[in-house]
Amino acid sequence: MVEKVWGRETLPPPFKAPDGKRIGEIWFEPPAQLPQLLVKYLFTSEKLSVQVHPGNHNALSGENGKEECWLVLDAEPGASLAIGFDDTHSPDTIEQAARDGSIEDLLTWHEARAGDVFYLPAGTVHAIGPGLSLVEVQQASDTTFRLYDYGRPRELHLERAMAVADLQPYPRRHKGSVAERGEALIDGPRFRLDRIEGKPDARVSSTYKGALFALPLKGEVSDKSGSMRAVAGECLYAPGIDALDFAAAELTLLTCPTG
Template identity: 70%
Template sequence: MNAVRQLPTKLVEKVWGRDTLPEPFTAPEGKRIGELWFEPPPEHSDLLVKYLFTSEKLSVQVHPSSANARPGEDGKEECWLVLDAEPGAQLAIGFNEEVDAATIEAAARDGSIEQLLTWHDVAAGDIYYLPAGTVHAIGPGLSLVEVQQNSDTTFRLYDYGRPRELHLERGVEVVQGVPYASEHRSTVTERGQTLIDGSHFRLDRIEGAPDAAIAAAYPGGLLALPLAGEVHAKDGSARAAAGECLYAAALNALDFGAAEVTLLTRSN
């Protein structure tokens, strides 16, 4: 396979998605698109990168860790980079105060769990790292980049009366009933900045070419997601602009001469 190639995309319909997407994306007529996935390459199959577009609240949910996942489940840590936020847009992450499992389950059943959660006001450039076990919900009016372990194990605790399955027993077993740690939240402030260096993946934001410190952190395979400008393969075999994503076997296979803002991510 080529050392650099553009990843195929998949549009995912969601009840909370949008029929009109921000540029450069386009929703097919009559479709409410909530997510755009970049299909992970076999060489880097443990990470999944997405765009999310919301018009309604997503379910209150939680994911297990790799350590406490049961057979047939997969652990999932994730992070969000806010690209755009309408006035008043919020993310629910963690609880207002420490709560026990019985309280969480009762609140999920009667709907009062929304009041137990901390709703964070958000703006473009905000970054949130969500360790496994962190309860969360995404509000309407947001465009996000999500980087996550490639896992579809999600336990829904509450879904606003929508007719979808809940997973209270397992969700309550893995949820951390605590406030969200402030050190997991940050904001883009620098040209070249490490946004996340977690247990399972690393995420950096760069403007132009990466500096020596960031380049040294990418000795092997990685994903490059341009937010503005273009990233090219040095051999001319592939390119990606905003809304697209490249897999590269090595960072030195990429040309950042036409890049403006790019996200780099790899497994840890």
């Protein structure tokens, strides 16, 4: 559990925050066998900073590229996510807006509902609003450049942020819903994410050819030896999809690296 100023003292089941702690993130630390991906739950009570991440192609020494996606599990009425800009802007315009706080008004705010899916390529400027519970799958990187943080006493990184930021509107093809996307939620250059009910079908099974994470949302996933199991709120590593038993699974997220 990771404390955040924008986190919550009360978490939705099955989680429970320690007394007096504002938990914003729950990380599942990547094992040595699958270091490329990080899986998280996020819980927000305030806005997160306006930020951006580099990609593998423009990260400097000591930085790591970061592509990510969000699956909305729950959203309070009016909850929203800021992704990309309403229009194309010059770097000078965005930098000045970041300095004076008006960057919020230039961002495109998407109303969020349970089941919404958003894919954020590296370079996408974004912010998460309050009242949301999300699953986040990302490259295992903590390289974050903040453009604006609502006056909180944290460092901003305008020079690096402007060097890697995409100042264009957010492509429509990168958002959708579970109902629209079916099982294959994300198939990006760095990772994929699938949502399955019960046992994976042949298409999904053939797609996952190596190590993966299974994140049960309902029911239970275990390994076939019976030595490891995961239920809602947990994440299970497996060397391959054939090593997993989905007999007690109801709703599961599967993810693996693709590049």
